Amino acid sequence: MMEANTMLVTEFVLTGLTERPGLQAPLFLVFLLTYLTTMVGNLGLAALIWKDPRLHSPMYLFLSSLAFADACSSSSVTPRMLVNILDNRQMISLFECMAQYYFFGSSATTECFLLVVMAYDRYVAICNPLLYPVVMSSRLCALLISMSYVIGFLHPIVHVGLLFRLTFCRSNVIHYFYCEILPLYSMSCTDPSINALVVFIFAAAIQAFTFMTIIESYMRVLFAILKKKSAKGRSKAFSTCSAHLLSVSLFYGTIFLMYVRPGSDPHQYQDKMYSLFSTIIIPLLNPFIYSLRNKEVLGALRKVLIIFPLVKD
Structure with a gap:
């Protein structure tokens, strides 16, 4: 009788970053500007690389794929968060919740493997420069990018599929700004241990x-750089790797803190901040990290900015 009278939850309330009404409007403006900048930065970088033939090398093709994955990652979270800030009900259905988690998990997994591919590219370029054009062929580049996205699409299907074995009949309040999977388990009437x-x-x-x-690739790169006799050659090699290493450090540092920590409480404030950094801040920073010190990208951007007013006139 008790089980029959239990009301199943099909909608959840996302509490967001704060419940203070006075902060809702400033947060909306900040995150709207952040999202627009993220989209312009990532999609603009991807379009710039595809448009300029001089940037059609493996390194930049991988970078454009990473930029697209960052755009997808931000788009899976930020638009819904902006809607919830304006909507006092802050409701999200179970289906929308699963869809949001799927698209975020897909883009995050894809980014993991794209970062590996980019590290391998730098390893081949620095450790085997003469064989680089042969090893990093167009066919291999397309295969590596495709595999990264296929794995990304398949991985979250496992977790979303396992969500169907759960029933939710407790509190429907998710103390998060997007539908993360771990807080859902605490609201399940079914034992979520397997999930x-x-x-x-x-x-x-x-x-x-x-x-x-990635660590193994860069250890080999480091040894190869240290063997170079030319200080200019060492400086150039370090320069080509520094942006990727910074991006890797930000991405993996945050992800490890979010998921690979025993006994973590999904309701803790620090977890919410880690998620905010991973889903919104890192996709915003990556285009600038890879572009600001890259002469080829900056040169292509200047070329576009010079041509655009002429075409407009």
Whole structure:
């Protein structure tokens, strides 16, 4: 009788970043500006690389794919968060919740493997420069990018599929600004232990594999750089790797803090800040990290800015 009278939850309330009404309007403006900047930065960078034939090298093709993944990651979270800031009800259906988690998990997984591909590209370019054009062929580049996206599309299907075994009949309030999967488990009437274990295993396996592969690639790159006799050659090699290393440090540092921590409480304020940094701030920073010190990208951008007024006139 008790089980029959239990009301199943099909809609959830996202509390967002703050429940203070006075902060809603400033937060909306800040995150709207952040989202627009993220979209212009990432999609603009991807379009610039595809438009300029001089940037059709493997390094820049991987960078354009990463920029697109960042745009997808931000788009999976920020628009819904902006709607919830304006909507006092802050409701999201179970289907929308699953869809949001799927698209975020897909873009995050894709980014993990694209960062590995970019590290491998730098390894081949610095450690085997003479073989670089042969090893990093157009066919291999297309295959590596495709594999990154396919794995990204498939990985979250496992977790979303396991969500269908759960029923939700407790509080429907998610103390988060988007539909993260871990807070959902605390509201489940069904034992979510299997779900949590699968999330931990997959997250730990993917992050450990990709992170260790990147570390191994850059250890070999470091030894190759130190062997260079020319100070100019060492400086150039370090310069080409520095942006990617900074992006890797930000991405993996935040992801490890979010998921690979025993006994983490999804309701803690610090977890919300880690998620904010991962979903909104990193996609905003990446285009600037990769572009500001890159002479080829800046040169292509100047060329577009010079031509555009002439075409307009």
